[in-house]
Amino acid sequence: MITLVDTTLRDGEQSPGVAFTIKEKVEIASLLSSIGINELEIGTPVMGGDEAQAVKEIIGMNLPSRMLTWNRVLERDIEAALSCGAKALYISCPVSDIQIEKKLGKNREWVKERFLKLIPELKKDGLYVACGLEDASRADPSFVLEVSHLLEGLAADRIRICDTVGILTPFKTFELIGLLRKYIKTPLEIHTHNDFGLATANALAGINGGSVYATVTVNGIGERAGNASLEEVVMAIEKIEGIKTGINIRRLKEISQLVSKFSGISIPQNKPIVGELVFTHESGIHVDGVIKDPTNYEPFPPEDIGAKRRLILSLSS
Numbered sequence: 001m002i003t004l005v006d007t008t009l010r011d012g013e014q015s016p017g018v019a020f021t022i023k024e025k026v027e028i029a030s031l032l033s034s035i036g037i038n039e040l041e042i043g044t045p046v047m048g049g050d051e052a053q054a055v056k057e058i059i060g061m062n063l064p065s066r067m068l069t070w071n072r073v074l075e076r077d078i079e080a081a082l083s084c085g086a087k088a089l090y091i092s093c094p095v096s097d098i099q100i101e102k103k104l105g106k107n108r109e110w111v112k113e114r115f116l117k118l119i120p121e122l123k124k125d126g127l128y129v130a131c132g133l134e135d136a137s138r139a140d141p142s143f144v145l146e147v148s149h150l151l152e153g154l155a156a157d158r159i160r161i162c163d164t165v166g167i168l169t170p171f172k173t174f175e176l177i178g179l180l181r182k183y184i185k186t187p188l189e190i191h192t193h194n195d196f197g198l199a200t201a202n203a204l205a206g207i208n209g210g211s212v213y214a215t216v217t218v219n220g221i222g223e224r225a226g227n228a229s230l231e232e233v234v235m236a237i238e239k240i241e242g243i244k245t246g247i248n249i250r251r252l253k254e255i256s257q258l259v260s261k262f263s264g265i266s267i268p269q270n271k272p273i274v275g276e277l278v279f280t281h282e283s284g285i286h287v288d289g290v291i292k293d294p295t296n297y298e299p300f301p302p303e304d305i306g307a308k309r310r311l312i313l314s315l316s317s
Contacts, residue, residue, distance in 0.1 A: 002207055002237055002245060004230065005189065005215045006032050007041035008259060009054075010070050011227055012217035015265065024262040025054040026061070031255050032218075033063040036247040037230075041090065041215075044070045045080040056084040068130065073114035078122070090160065091118060092132030095147055096139040099164075108143060112150055119154040130189065132160040137168045141179065148184045158187040158213060163202060166195030166225065170205035177209030189213035192228045194220060199228040204236055218259040219267060219274070231256055231273040231305075239300050250306045273305060282312040 009025050012018070020028065029040055043055040059067050069086045071077035073093040081089055093111050094100050100111060115131065122129045131151045136144050148159050161177065168176070173190065180188060190206025192199040192215070203214045220229030231252045237243050256274040260267050269277045279302040281287050289296035294309065302309050 001212070002243055003038050003213045004233065004245065004247070005039040005041060005068070005213055006037045006217065006230060007215050007227065008032070008217045008221065008230075009058075010041045010043050011215070011223065012221040012259075012263075013043075014223045015221045015226065015263065016223075018221065018263045018265065020054075020262055022050055022054045022057060026057055028218075028255075028259060028262065029058045029063065029065075029067075030061070031251075031258060033065040035251045035255060036245070037065055038246070039066045039068060039213075041068045041070055044077075045084045045086065046071065046074075046077040048080070052080065052084055055081075055086070059085045059087075066128070068128075070132075073111075073118060075118075078118065086127075088128035088130070089122065090130045090132050091115070091122070092134055092160070092162075094134040095144055096135035096137075096164075098138060099135045112147065115147070115150060115154065119151065119156055123155050128157050130158045130160055131156045132162055132191070134162050135164040136161045137163040137172075137176070138165070141176065144176075145180060145183060148180055148186070152184055152186045156186060158189055159184070160189040160191050160213075160215070161206070161211070162191040163193055166193035166199065168192065168202050169198060170201045173202045173205040174209040177206045177211050181210030187212050189215060191215040193222065194225040194227060197225070199226070200232040200236065203228040203233050204241070207237070207241075218255055219263075219265065219271070221259065221263055221265055229272070235273050235300070235305070249304055253306050274307075278302075279307055280310040280312060287311050 042058050043051050045052045045055050066088050068088040068090055069081040070090045071081050100106055188211040190211040192202040216230040216233050217227040218230045220226040234245055234247050237245055253274050269275050281290050286297050
């Protein structure tokens with residue numbers, strides 16, 4: 001079973017110019033949960049203010065989905081999350097030398113010491129602990145494996161492998177996840193960014209490599225070029241890989257349009273799965289083929305996602 005973790009309310013909201021209200025966050029979380037998303041990353045409580053209040057309200061709704069907060073490997077982050085009622089936490093830290101040294105001003109030993117200090121205390125309190133290895137795609141693979149071994153020994157519930165600046169290819173993703181899967185039994189999560197347009201492909205490669213969790217956002221929104229798109233990953237898993245996700249795909253356009261409305265980011269007409277032109281046919285050869293049998297030019301029926309087919313007649317000079 002593949003579990004998709006939607007981070008629209010955390011990583012997605014980090015899109016330039018996007019700031020959801022508390023009411024909007026509550027509505028998005030409710031709809032995501034109702035369509036079958038089993039896990040949601042709902043915010044960073046240490047930011048305080050409306051961010052913490054939204055986290056608290058969403059957790060208080062007792063939706064059937066697991067609600068996770070994002071936290072650095074710092075006590076004050078964890079204290080803020082617990083004060084909002086969080087029972088499941090991402091504890092994240094860079095593992096690439098470039099970010100450890102240039103962003104944090106620390107070293108590899110500091111990274112391991114932080115996990116060693118925090119994880120046992122959280123597990124002792126019965127919390128669900130997912131550990132995020134930031135910038136793992138630019139890290140020394142031997143160090144990624146070393147930290148993963150450490151986290152497994154500390155009984156972390158899962159390990160998130162992050163392609164923070166989107167530089168993986170599907171082949172490299174498959175190899176990295178496969179390497180970890182060979183030595184690590186703890187469940188893995190693949191977290192991809194779309195800087196080179198490969199986020200969805202890399203998410204699928206990670207799943208094929210052995211990851212049982214994948215991070216997504218509605219419409220692929222997120223920092224810079226965004227994240228792996230919920231609707232693309234869901235439909236690729238279901239229609240190409242033939243794996244059921246448990247998600248109501250007929251409501252994908254509904255959540256897509258809601259997030260577009262609240263974020264102010266329009267959906268491109270040719271956006272895979274949910275774009276208005278995806279099931280629109282104009283070329284004479286294509287129209288003829290679709291009239292004879294839609295499967296000639298459609299990978300799946302538009303009705304599957306609550307869409308409609310359109311045939312356009314154009315005049316050529």
